[in-house]
Amino acid sequence: MKAASAPQGKPSADVPGGVAVELRGITKRFPGVVANHDIDITVRRGTVHALVGENGAGKSTLMKILYGMQRPDEGTIAIDGETVELHSPADAISRGVGMVHQHFMLADNFTVLENVTLGAEKLYGIGAKARAKIMEISDAYGLGVRPDALVEDLGVADRQRVEILKVLYRGARTLILDEPTAVLVPQEVDALFDNLRELKSEGLTVIFISHKLGEVLSVADDITVIRRGTTVASVEPSQTTPKQLAELMVGSELPSPETRESTVTDIPMLTVDGLTLCAVDADGMRRAVLDDIALTIRKGEVLGIAGVEGNGQAELVEAIMGMRTPDGGTITLDGRDISKLPTRTRREDGIGYIPEDRHRHGLLLEAPLWENRILGHVTEAPNSRRGLLDPSGARRDTERIVAEYDVRTPGIEVTAASLSGGNQQKLIIGREMSHHPKLLIAAHPTRGVDVGAQTQIWDQIREARREGLAVLLISADLDELIGLSDTLRVMYRGRLVADADPATITPEELGSAMTGAAAGHLETAEGPEEDR
Template sequence: MCAITAPSSSSTAAGPPPGTAAVELHGITKRFPGVVANHDIDITVRRGTVHALVGENGAGKSTLMKILYGMQKPDEGTITLDGEPVTFHSPADAIGRGIGMVHQHFMLADNLTVLENTVLGSEKLHGIGDGARTKIMELSAAYGLGIRPDVLVEDLGVADRQRVEILKVLYRGARTLILDEPTAVLVPQEVDALFDNLRGLKAEGLTVLFISHKLGEVLAVADDITVIRRGTTVASVKPADVTSKQLAELMVGSELPTPETRESTVTDVPMLRVSGLHLSAVDADGVPREVLDRISFTIHKGEVLGIAGVEGNGQSELVEAVMGLRDPDGGSIVLDGADISHAATRTRREGGIGYIPEDRQRHGLLLEAPLWENRILGHTTERPNSRGALLDTSAARKDTRRIVEEYDVRTPGIDVTAASLSGGNQQKLIVGREMSHRPKLLIAAHPTRGVDVGAQAEIWEQIREARREGLAVLLISADLDELIGLSDTLRVMYRGRLVADADPAAITPEELGSAMTGASSGHLEDGPAGGATDGATGGAADGGAATDTDDGQGGGRTR
């Protein structure tokens, strides 16, 4: 990561002095059929500051930012930029007035370079050749982004992709940046680097609106904090005057939750055995590499196995292989004594695997379908969704209402589309759907990504309760507190290998983050060569199928 350096005078346009109002939202109200998303919201954002916007899922944060970015029009209220009232009819209007937005789900084309992604739609600004490349390099150096314009986006890690998104809005001349959950997929070291970038931006008079559910990070980086609850502003506070607990209470009326698991429920009954799993792929330069390098592990009934790793190190491919979405080159997968190595995804589902995907919008939902149809998704052959060979839509609709109520999915009804829900409410719907079928094994990839502290606590409790009843869980998460708190056994994945074991009771998020980036750290034990570890004893080191010998409770611990 490049250090932050001050931009040259030619790299940014002069703007109003820091401390003056950059953005003022007064009386903003937005109604949708059956719901009031925003009601009489008032926010003042000072120029040259990081202003955090926090609130529970469905509180109206995203709608408000879409209004500021021109994606929605308010029914009532006014927007003022640098003292001048404005009306936006589209994002192009907002971009033209210096507002840029980095969405939680990155909007990049993997098969294009950084330069091509950056200039796409803005070719008239600096061309598509040397002029654009020069501008990108200037902005990258000015704000310490460390961006190389000719690299393919598909070869970038998640932190670099986020910096490309920030570069895109700076390239278009943004003076006010909206960042939606920017730290959701970053390890602590990457969060620190991002915050350094934000401090560099505001030092040059740029303004950042920062949406987050991670209250500790909000307190660390924000100059001002606005709390939204049920569509309206309930408080504006300074970080020095409030604690995480107080912020959580303002947001949802409850204390900040903890994922801590206090008792061991690990049994000696293996539920999932993965042995010698390997998968090769060819990178952009035509060089073959091991995406999964002889992965072996066992998860027992009542055990949560956490996999820690920076995104792009093989976790996604591991999940897809276990789910039957990707064919590995070798190895075996055994679920509750049955070999499912070559079974179809439907067979694995019916065999008792629940699945919370890492990208809920691409792999977990049909966004344009109503909620009750999304409740059926992945479980069409199971009750209550079917009777024999026929779908039971009446029962599915009834059960969708139950899930909406039990999991507090904020929606005007079950016939609205999944796209109409906030990201956190989409996540709660998926969790409710998967847990409703009482799976034997739950594959949980980032189960609380983008949800508020109240919903996070509910999801954690659902996992803990099912674990007490014998559920085995494969947990992938970028939230290191979540990984450490929920896991009975913790492994570190790096470049397609399981390289180390960590003690969840002893390791810190900082130590775990260092291990994830390839650095050594305390409270870690190196895995056998090739990453073919399996509980206490390891697996085969020769690339073939591993032999499991750890049928006892070696992986569990009392917390």
């Protein structure tokens, strides 16, 4: 795979051994919290430099400073040996710094072409020349981007590829990737890392933020550990282990998602039969995005759905939640047909929901934490009393969730936007588990959270499962999917195509099945549900 050439007029970064980025004494304060304190980092040109730390450690704030989105209160920034002041992302881009955020910065109602060219019209215009450049970069990096696709129709993985293309389109030489592998299967991760190694050999510098410490050790040339807003260690991958990194980050060992004891009963909690959902594609043709889906989840069972993003998992979740109206089939919860019930009634009947995109479907970012605690549970205690909202009850319970789930925040009156991504996720999980659901739909429950928070989330799911909770688990973390699931099914092009045994399947075999390739330890999902 060959790298696309940078736009003309951009300076080259092909001199090996120099310093691409140097941060010295960076300090950033917000009301009630010091996000960064006296941070020092040196990033060598033509390397992959990993930045690791627990949720709320200050990694994203630091990178927003480097990208010009935040101004440091103290400290200096040097890019390619020159001290600079970055007042905006435009300043950073002009210096060859690009960032792909953990939560994407795309306009849903725009096409890919419009999103990529927005603000960069002077490079290649907005027409045929821009389209040709997008396709050139897409082909060069294997991104598979369709310029005319509407962003709102894209899955999370495709959105990430669009963001990467945006940065490359602008000629970035230092590329910040915030949790880039969160939505990728193992084969895609390997391909990304091979590409990064090739790109760094061409002089590209990558700053890689991740909670997956095994991945960090496999791809990074240098690692900086941040804890509680300051740098605590700089280590070489060859001289450390995932266990040692985890201890530097949070003072504990790497957690394991493995669930050994079985709590599966013979009592069905969710039954989906013949579920079909059609949509109109870009060519105006009607096609099935869900094709005759049949599944049963029993009390005390975790059913994992494996699949590459965009194969119908999101539509399945939305159909069960009542966010989409299926074209056929039935959905039964605890013996009650809920196929035609509104989302709120399904929630009141006992469905908990952890959405795959917490910003779009899980939070009101500009609302305080206690108001976010109410979302999805407006009519239920402690948020409501005698048919009226009970703000004091919601506030008290938010305080409890913050304490029990270790949500790092100066208080419950701050906005959800002020929390790190992992702490936002802990707030959502605390909210959903607080209502003791019968069925929990968990889409990527530990995406973007650190090893300590992973342990807590997995423990909460295991404990609720022991008490009879049924769980529909969708995750791009195949170790998590295999470790937590009692039953595994593979989804491909809107159909459940194979069953897998979590006790014997490997992540590599599961990843192959997800891409449509044959794999061992799999059985074709054919015949009636009760026969499987």
